[in-house]
Amino acid sequence: MTTASPLSVSHHPAARPAGAPLDRLALDLADIFSNSARLVASHIAQHLPDTDTLLAALPTGALLGSADTYTRHLVYGDPLERFSAMVLVWRPGQASPVHGHRTWCAYRVLRGTLTEQHYQWDAASRHARHTNTVARCAGDTFSVPGGLQHIHALGNASHEIAVSLHLYGVSRDHIATGVNLLVPADA
Numbered sequence: 001m002t003t004a005s006p007l008s009v010s011h012h013p014a015a016r017p018a019g020a021p022l023d024r025l026a027l028d029l030a031d032i033f034s035n036s037a038r039l040v041a042s043h044i045a046q047h048l049p050d051t052d053t054l055l056a057a058l059p060t061g062a063l064l065g066s067a068d069t070y071t072r073h074l075v076y077g078d079p080l081e082r083f084s085a086m087v088l089v090w091r092p093g094q095a096s097p098v099h100g101h102r103t104w105c106a107y108r109v110l111r112g113t114l115t116e117q118h119y120q121w122d123a124a125s126r127h128a129r130h131t132n133t134v135a136r137c138a139g140d141t142f143s144v145p146g147g148l149q150h151i152h153a154l155g156n157a158s159h160e161i162a163v164s165l166h167l168y169g170v171s172r173d174h175i176a177t178g179v180n181l182l183v184p185a186d187a
Contacts, residue, residue: 072086078171083168084167084175101180107167113162114164119183
């Protein structure tokens, strides 16, 4: 939600000259947020070599997933509400919708292989266009900044269950609404 003060506020970016201090600040902040996601991904890779201990802490049967859709299990909610960690279980053929993120995300494939479809936002058509596909194998760790500069869909195209760990820059209470930014995509 945006609130305006009684002072005169311009809501037209074109009203500011190119390179204005707020434009430079916005670019710097975008870099900081992107670097935060990369740092989190780096720490996941360094400090989570033993995934069996993490997965053993899940409830019995959690790693079987659901026949309907991939499942998400909250495994950590930061007490200061800065981030949350979830384990996702993907049965063969299950996939996320095409989405950007409302916040930063870092993820690691713990078991199996996921397929990541990449998309590029087309502002003119207001649709995401598919650009490429990559395989993400167990041990692969990635970061995703918030916004539409990294639009993707994850899925399990294999014949085995895949498992991934996702850290999001939202509190546990905002996982359902504060993470995925769904976008229409060309088929």
